[in-house]
Amino acid sequence: MNTISLQKVSDNTLCSTSPYEPLFEHVAAHLQAQGGTLKTVERTQGRIEAAWKYGFNPFGLRITVNFASQGDETIQLTLNGSFVDAIDTFGAAKKKARAITDELLKPIDIAAWPIKEGATSSQQPSATTTPPQAPLNGANAVAHRGKRKGLTAVFAFLGGGIGLHKFYTGNWGWGLIYLALCTTGIPLILSVIEFIRVLCLTQEEFDRRYNYRPISAFSWVW
Known part of the structure; x- marks a missing residue:
């Protein structure tokens, strides 16, 4: 059992x-020991x-x-909770x-909780791997926003003409523009293109665009 030193900041x-690496494995082991299913394992991105399971959704509650x-040999861990839809x-x-x-402050037997192959992994373990540098402004990384590819595609197909998919993904500014221009037919054409685009994205690509980046009212996600 490896000894991991952790201090609580907040x-x-x-x-x-x-x-x-041992710290990363320590966290992964605890998440699984608490009944969690690893969905994303990205060492290089930290x-x-x-x-x-939450309600009827088997993967409804997420912890990122x-x-x-x-920069001073200290690694900061930030935990964020969210729901899917x-x-x-x-x-x-x-x-x-x-x-x-x-x-996470408690010790755990890492060997008893290896990272399962079902998780999306970006890199195999390496002794030289280090987490990314913290942002200069101190902002935390974006937690999973809980947006789903299937629902985004459905909203784009059924309600794209009035910007329903834009409101769902958080681009409410563009949603208002689509709504204002709905009688021109332009939003309908754009939404059909966006519908096809969303369907062509892999789940990883969709998450990168819609779930792991800040979305503002007028940011255009493609």
Whole structure:
């Protein structure tokens, strides 16, 4: 059992001076030990995402752990909770993230919880791997926004003429423009093109565009 040194900075933030790879494996082991299913394992990008059953959705609740190097041999871990196609009205996702944060402070047998092959992995373990540098402005990495490829395509096909898919993905500014121009037929043509585009994206490409980047009212996602 490897000893990992972790200190709690806030309710959902930890810091560590332990080597990155053992730390990464430590977090992955805890997420699985708490009943989570690893959905994303990205060592080079410093991200692990696990899913839990919530309601009727077997992977409805997500916890995303972002790793960032602070430049002084310290690694910061930030945990974010979110729902797939739902709003965290009662704070259940945030509470789950705080609970997992506390669990990470405890030791665990990494060998008993190896990273399963079902997770999307960007790189095999390497002793030289390090997490990305923390942003200069101190902003945390974007947690999974909970947008689904299938629903985006359906909204683009059925309600694209009035910008329904834009409101769903968070581009409400473009949604208003589509709504204002709905009688011209231009939004309908654009939405058909966007519908085909979304269908052609792989799940990883969709997540990169819609779930792991900040989306503003007038940002154009393609």
